[in-house]
Amino acid sequence: MKIQLExxxxxxxxxxxxxxxxxxxxxxxxRTLLYNNKGLLQGDVCPLCMKLPxxxxxxxxxxxxxxxxxxSELSEALMESVRDRALELLQAAQEDVKFPSLIxxxxxxxxxxxxxxxxxxxxxxxxxxxxxxxxxxxQKILDDDRE
Numbered sequence: 033m034k035i036q037l038e039x040x041x042x043x044x045x046x047x048x049x050x051x052x053x054x055x056x057x058x059x060x061x062x063r064t065l066l067y068n069n070k071g072l073l074q075g076d077v078c079p080l081c082m083k084l085p086x087x088x089x090x091x092x093x094x095x096x097x098x099x100x101x102x103x104s105e106l107s108e109a110l111m112e113s114v115r116d117r118a119l120e121l122l123q124a125a126q127e128d129v130k131f132p133s134l135i136x137x138x139x140x141x142x143x144x145x146x147x148x149x150x151x152x153x154x155x156x157x158x159x160x161x162x163x164x165x166x167x168x169x170x171q172k173i174l175d176d177d178r179e
Contacts, residue, residue, distance in 0.1 A: 033089075033127040035077055037140040038063045039147065051075030051121075052084070052092045061144050064132070068124045086129035093125035 040063050047056050051066050057078035064082055066074040081089060100118035103111070132140075 033069065033074070033124050034067050034130040035082070035132055036065050036067055037132050037136055038065055039140070039144050048076045048078075050078035050081055052077055052081040052089055052096075054096055055080075062137075062140050066124070068120070069127050072120075074120065074124055082131075086131075089129050090125040090127075093121045097121040097125065 040059050040061055044059055044063070046059055048059055048063075049056055051074050055078060057076075057080075059076075060079075064077040064079075066077050068074055077089075081092070084092070097118040100114050100121070103114055
């Protein structure tokens with residue numbers, strides 16, 4: 033499993049449910065997303081769970097999967113979906129957890145500050161369409177460099 037940092041988009045709800053502890057939390061400017069080793073998104077991780085050691089995160093995921101499997105009052109179609117989710121969580125709980133490094137946090141914070149500043153400046157100058165096209169091109173270059 034890997035916890036990856038992403039900028040919170042304006043379309044993102046202000047409150048999300050943590051994949052690890054199943055509690056609601058306020059979203060900041062940076063989202064912490066949990067991916068399994070296959071690269072599939074498992075969900076968001078709250079700030080409290082980000083402070084947990086890897087074994088506790090895996091333990092919480094196993095507990096959540098167990099609770100999902102115990103839900104018997106659901107319809108058959110919904111139960112199948114819940115069962116699939118429980119299996120995904122159980123599989124993820126078997127993987128090592130890779131946390132973002134301090135430098136990853138630093139770069140993501142710098143990226144957020146830079147993008148916010150660029151957006152404000154583009155709005156001020158009325159160049160929103162030009163800015164969005166240029167930002168998209170630059171984001172692709174940055175994404176290619178990370179891989």
